[in-house]
Amino acid sequence: MSDAPKGPRVILEEPAPRLDFQWEQAVVPVAAPAPRARWSGIGRAAAGAAVLGLGLAVLDAVNFVVDQFGRGPVQGWATLGVVAIGFGLVAGGGWRELRSLGALRAVDRARAAFARQDLEVARAEALRWAAGVAEAASLQPALRQAGSTEELRALLEGGPLRLLDAEAAGLGRVAAVQAFSITAISPSPGLDALVFAWRGVRLVRQVAALHGLRPGFAGTLALVRRTLLDAATVAATDVAVDAAARALLSNKLLEQFAGEAAAGAVAARRMLRLARVAAEACRIVPPRA
Amino acid sequence: MAVDPFGLLRDLAETPERLARTLIGQPRIRLAVTGLTRAGKTVFLTALVANLLAAGRGRRTLPLLEQAAGGRLRSVRLVPSATEALPRFDVEAHLAALAADPPAWPGRTDDLSTLELQLELERSGSLGGLLGGLLGRRTVTLELLDYPGEWLLDLPMLDQDYAAWSAEALRRLRRAEASAAARAFLDWVEALPSGAPADESLARRGHGLFRDALRECRDRLGFRFLQPGRVLNPGPRGETPVLWFFPLLQPGGRGLAGLMAERHAAYIGAQRAEFFEPFFRRFDRQVVLVDVLGALHAGQAAFEDTAEALSAIAGALRHGGSWFDWLTGAGIARIAFAATKADHVPARQRDALSALLGHLVAGPQGRASEAGVPTTVHALASLRCTQDDVAVLDGRPVAAVRGLLLENGRSAKVYPGEIPLRPPEPGFWEHGFFEMPEFQPPRLDAAGGSGVPHIGLDALLAALIGDLL
Numbered sequence: 240m241s242d243a244p245k246g247p248r249v250i251l252e253e254p255a256p257r258l259d260f261q262w263e264q265a266v267v268p269v270a271a272p273a274p275r276a277r278w279s280g281i282g283r284a285a286a287g288a289a290v291l292g293l294g295l296a297v298l299d300a301v302n303f304v305v306d307q308f309g310r311g312p313v314q315g316w317a318t319l320g321v322v323a324i325g326f327g328l329v330a331g332g333g334w335r336e337l338r339s340l341g342a343l344r345a346v347d348r349a350r351a352a353f354a355r356q357d358l359e360v361a362r363a364e365a366l367r368w369a370a371g372v373a374e375a376a377s378l379q380p381a382l383r384q385a386g387s388t389e390e391l392r393a394l395l396e397g398g399p400l401r402l403l404d405a406e407a408a409g410l411g412r413v414a415a416v417q418a419f420s421i422t423a424i425s426p427s428p429g430l431d432a433l434v435f436a437w438r439g440v441r442l443v444r445q446v447a448a449l450h451g452l453r454p455g456f457a458g459t460l461a462l463v464r465r466t467l468l469d470a471a472t473v474a475a476t477d478v479a480v481d482a483a484a485r486a487l488l489s490n491k492l493l494e495q496f497a498g499e500a501a502a503g504a505v506a507a508r509r510m511l512r513l514a515r516v517a518a519e520a521c522r523i524v525p526p527r528a
Numbered sequence: 529m530a531v532d533p534f535g536l537l538r539d540l541a542e543t544p545e546r547l548a549r550t551l552i553g554q555p556r557i558r559l560a561v562t563g564l565t566r567a568g569k570t571v572f573l574t575a576l577v578a579n580l581l582a583a584g585r586g587r588r589t590l591p592l593l594e595q596a597a598g599g600r601l602r603s604v605r606l607v608p609s610a611t612e613a614l615p616r617f618d619v620e621a622h623l624a625a626l627a628a629d630p631p632a633w634p635g636r637t638d639d640l641s642t643l644e645l646q647l648e649l650e651r652s653g654s655l656g657g658l659l660g661g662l663l664g665r666r667t668v669t670l671e672l673l674d675y676p677g678e679w680l681l682d683l684p685m686l687d688q689d690y691a692a693w694s695a696e697a698l699r700r701l702r703r704a705e706a707s708a709a710a711r712a713f714l715d716w717v718e719a720l721p722s723g724a725p726a727d728e729s730l731a732r733r734g735h736g737l738f739r740d741a742l743r744e745c746r747d748r749l750g751f752r753f754l755q756p757g758r759v760l761n762p763g764p765r766g767e768t769p770v771l772w773f774f775p776l777l778q779p780g781g782r783g784l785a786g787l788m789a790e791r792h793a794a795y796i797g798a799q800r801a802e803f804f805e806p807f808f809r810r811f812d813r814q815v816v817l818v819d820v821l822g823a824l825h826a827g828q829a830a831f832e833d834t835a836e837a838l839s840a841i842a843g844a845l846r847h848g849g850s851w852f853d854w855l856t857g858a859g860i861a862r863i864a865f866a867a868t869k870a871d872h873v874p875a876r877q878r879d880a881l882s883a884l885l886g887h888l889v890a891g892p893q894g895r896a897s898e899a900g901v902p903t904t905v906h907a908l909a910s911l912r913c914t915q916d917d918v919a920v921l922d923g924r925p926v927a928a929v930r931g932l933l934l935e936n937g938r939s940a941k942v943y944p945g946e947i948p949l950r951p952p953e954p955g956f957w958e959h960g961f962f963e964m965p966e967f968q969p970p971r972l973d974a975a976g977g978s979g980v981p982h983i984g985l986d987a988l989l990a991a992l993i994g995d996l997l
Contacts (some may be wrong), residue, residue, distance in 0.1 A: 247825060247945040249961045250919055255932060255939040258915060258970040259632075263978040266587040356977060462798055 300326070324378070332455075341457030343465075346452070349523040356388045365391055368523050371451040375399035392524050404518050407446045410516025414508035415499045435506060439463075442510065443517045450521035465489045465520045535725050538895030541563040551668035553651065555996060558673075560808065560860075564752040564837055565677035565761075568868040568910055570634040572817055573674050575642070575980050576908035576989070580645055580670075584977035589979035590986035596994030600650040602665060607644035619976070626911065627974035633934070633966065637676045639764045640807070643668045649997055668996050673807050673819050678757035682799050683808070684840040685755055685971045690789035694775035697755060701741060701775075705829035709749060710741035713774070722778045726787040731772050732789050734784075735759075738774035750826030750961075753837035754797060758789075770794045800882075808845070815861050815937035816842075816892070817908075820867040820885050821944065825962040831951070833887050842892030863903045864992045865889045870983050871909035873944045873962055874916045874927035876906040880947040887950045904991040909983035913967035919943050931967035940965060 278286070300322045308315030349364035351357075365382050369375035378398050382509055385391040418438055425431045440463060446456050454462050519526060563569045579589040584604025588594070594601055607617055618641070623634045643657045648667040685693055698717075701710040716737050724730060739759050746760060754760060759771055773791040776784070816838070823834040845860070867885040870878050886893070888907045893903050914931035919941040928943040942965065948956060972980055 247964070248919070248943045249965060250928075250941040250943075251932075251933075252939040254937045257629075257932060257968060258913070260912065260915075260970055260981045261983045263972075263973060266589045266978050267580065268586045310710055356975075375905060468539065 259261060273315040304462055320375070336455040336457040339453060339455040342452045343454070343461055346356060346450075346521065346523050350525045353388050353392060353524050358385075358388055358391070358401050361388050361391055364523060365395060368451060369399070372399060372403075372449075374402045395524055400522060400524070403449050404515075406449055407514050407518035408511075410442060410449075410509045412512065414438055418510045419507040421503065433508070435509075439513055441512065442513055446514060446517040447521050450518075450523075457521070462520065466517045537952075554669075555991065556669040556671065557996060558671040558811040559993070560811040560814045561672065561674070561752070561817065561967070562680060562814060563677055563868075564680065564819070564834065565636075565638065565746070566822070567677060567819045568816040569677060569817055570622065570637050570674055571906075572868070572908075572910040573617060573672055574619055574626070574634070575982055575985060577606070577617075577619045577643065577645060577672070578623060578976040578981035579982065579985060580647070581606070581792040582670060583975065585977070587762075587978050589974075589982075590989060591996070592986035593994065594789040596990040597997035598650060598652060601647060601997065602650060603648045605646050605648075607669065608647050612642065613641060615641040617641040617645070617672065623980075624974050626969045626980075627972035629971045630753040630937075631934070633969070636761065637674055638761055638962070639676070641674045641805070643672045643674075645672065654776075664759050668993070670993070675803070676763065676806070678754070678761040679799070679803055680757065680841055681753060681755050681837060682757045682796075683844040684805065686796060686800055686804065690792040693792065694777075694779040694788075695756070696813060696929070697775040700753060700833075703829065704744050705827070706741075706751065707747060709744035711739040713737035717777060720776070720784075724784040726783050729746040730784055731787060732838050733774040734774045744929055750822060750830035751833045752830075753833050753840065756799075758795070758799070765862075767804060770798060770920070791926065812861050815865045815988065815992060816863065816889065817863045817868050818865065818885055818888065820881060820888060821869055821872055821947075821964065822886075824884070824962055825945075828954070830956045832909065835891075835951075836958075839891045842889075842895060860901055860947075861996075862992055863893075863901055864988050865893065865907060865985075866904065866906045866908040866988055867929065868908055868910065869964075870907035871912045871914045871931075872929060872942065873947055875928055876927055877944070877947045880949050881968070882907040883949045884947060884951070904988075906984050906988045906991070908985060908988055910980075910985060911969055912981040914942075915970055917941055928945070934966040934968050939966065 250355035270506050286494075304318050304322055306317065307318040345364060347369070349368065352364060362382060362385060366379055369382060374393070375398070378394060381394050382391060385394060418435060421434045422431055427433065432461060438458060442452060443463055443466055444459055447458075452458065452462070545614050561573060563572075570938050582589045583594060583601060597671050599772065609696055625634065647670065649666045649668065651666055686988050688696070698714075700706065701714060707714060713720075713734075717734065720730075720734075734798075742754045742760055746754055756771070756773075762768070762771060773788045773795065775787060816837065818834065822836075823831045865885055867881045868976050870881055873881055882905050887906070887909075893905075914929035917928050917930035918925050919928035921943060926943050928940060928941045930941045932938070933940050944964070945962070970981060
């Protein structure tokens with residue numbers, strides 16, 4: 240290029256639209272290809288059993304209704320009514336389960352919107368949530384006015400979520416007292432675990448109801464799974480705290496004093512933490528970074 | 529800067545906090561963005577903040593930095609304001625202005641503004657995982673500062689008395705290229721009697737001529753080494769009497785010379801207390817932005833003036849390396865030199881641009897290396913405004929860049945000339961002065977959710993702060 244033109248030059252052209260490097264598309268994170276969902280052997284077997292059970296039951300019921308109409312119209316209509324009510328209740332239960340799972344998905348959608356600072360989606364989800372939660376209903380006009388996801392978050396965290404956290408902590412204290420009492424009077428460790436699990440699930444459902452989730456069976460399972468996952472993130476801290484407590488209580492005399500009361504206290508503390516983690520899992524805003 | 533015993537005591541007092549923060553993985557890093565006027569500091573800070581925030585949201589805006597962080601960057605957030613007395617660096621307003629129709633580049637910075645960013649990272653390794661459970665994620669807090677570039681040139685003044693500064697300032701104004709622009713002031717000051725009285729009208733008159741000479745040198749000749757900085761950019765308070773001083777041929781004695789010396793000392797004291805001590809006394813990382821292309825196009829004198837200014841600033845900063853710096857943890861840990869506006873040259877010439885910058889900052893780089901500070905040189909466009917193209921000049925195709933002109937929206941191909949790999953020979957300057965046109969920013973998201981397009985910002989940040997992540 241030694242014989243290139245030496246001085247700089249400007250060559251003017253016609254007006255043109257603004258340059259667009261398609262930057263927004265270029266920086267979208269490339270997600271790893273999702274593995275194809277494959278059913279496990281047990282999953283297939285369970286699905287087959289469900290199809291057989293439900294399908295054959297429906298076929299049987301239809302045949303039975305037809306047979307009953309053969310016997311007489313009164314028997315036929317009565318049988319049809321019983322079958323319709325029975326299957327209607329089953330379908331209603333299924334629909335409710337789906338709705339409770341849908342409510343959990345909505346929480347996920349809202350959290351994702353907050354995380355990527357998508358104001359429109361976050362606001363829509365926040366308004367939908369606020370409409371169903373008494374503590375948040377009065378906040379709707381301010382939520383509509385919010386100009387950023389940070390503002391939305393501040394409104395939610397400063398108002399209804401703080402109240403709900405306090406209520407969840409109250410529920411946790413009640414559950415903790417019950418867990419402590421049951422552990423103290425329980426005749427066997429096995430029964431302890433059973434009662435603790437039942438009370439824990441009930442606590443998670445109560446906290447979820449505070450946040451307007453009202454989970455059914457499947458929703459409760461999903462919520463407990465999510466709560467346990469969240470709880471796992473603080474497991475390392477818990478291990479360290481437990482180790483420190485054990486080190487303090489390793490003195491023989493203290494052990495004597497501590498005894499069952501210490502086990503009860505641990506159960507109560509876990510119940511308190513469960514309430515906090517469950518509340519975290521139900522919040523429509525992600526935890527602060 | 530001169531050693532200030534109280535400053536050293538403050539450094540010592542801060543050491544335990546710095547050590548504790550580093551030990552628990554929560555370091556706080558002051559990033560000094562130094563650059564002469566119009567080097568692009570404000571746009572650099574805007575692009576840095578926008579792209580880091582976007583990277584924290586999972587956007588791949590800074591791939592090399594993410595690579596340096598080992599994919600552990602989890603989130604980036606602006607640290608909320610507390611009780612700062614300084615204005616907050618307004619990223620949103622700058623982004624909105626750049627994305628607006630018609631767009632506008634940030635105006636001349638006329639005041640200090642600050643901002644803090646907090647980067648949150650997963651801890652590395654299995655021990656890090658356990659620590660993460662106990663202490664939470666690592667956070668790195670970046671303290672950023674925007675300021676008028678003109679003020680930086682006062683840094684070398686801090687160690688000079690009025691007589692020494694007068695001699696230096698007059699020497700620079702008497703250089704062949706500057707002397708024509710400063711003729712009115714030089715004629716006036718040379719005609720001034722040696723025992724001139726401390727008369728207000730004389731002082732105002734001399735200051736006015738001196739200020740006009742400095743402005744002419746900056747705006748018409750592209751000079752950067754112009755002191756005092758506040759005369760060119762007085763800041764939000766405007767001109768105050770402390771600025772009304774100028775160099776004299778005979779700076780000693782009483783009368784006008786005494787008044788000038790008094791104001792000079794007061795000015796130095798104010799700049800030291802309000803600007804340099806709080807913000808430039810200590811920082812951990814430094815990026816030096818240089819508009820190499822602008823200096824190259826402004827001619828030999830402007831190019832040499834830029835090199836002299838950079839050398840003087842670097843000479844006045846503490847690079848660390850002494851036993852006391854080691855003890856207090858003070859001093860700069862890494863320096864990155866960047867030739868800004870790299871999008872104004874086609875891709876194949878960007879290596880030449882950074883090589884030329886390497887020669888331009890050889891002195892400061894050498895001093896930093898002697899103090900054991902790693903340095904790197906980059907070609908950088910904080911906000912990319914052009915794309916590569918081919919222009920036909922004198923019947924031959926040459927690599928050029930194409931962008932939209934800011935003033936009229938017309939598309940223009942710009943051939944920036946051959947960028948020399950080293951300071952050019954005298955024959956190079958024959959083509960004379962060339963003013964690079966201002967380009968429009970590309971289409972941007974005003975909210976900055978995806979950051980802004982850039983060239984080399986990720987490489988620069990990886991070199992500058994990659995070791996902290």
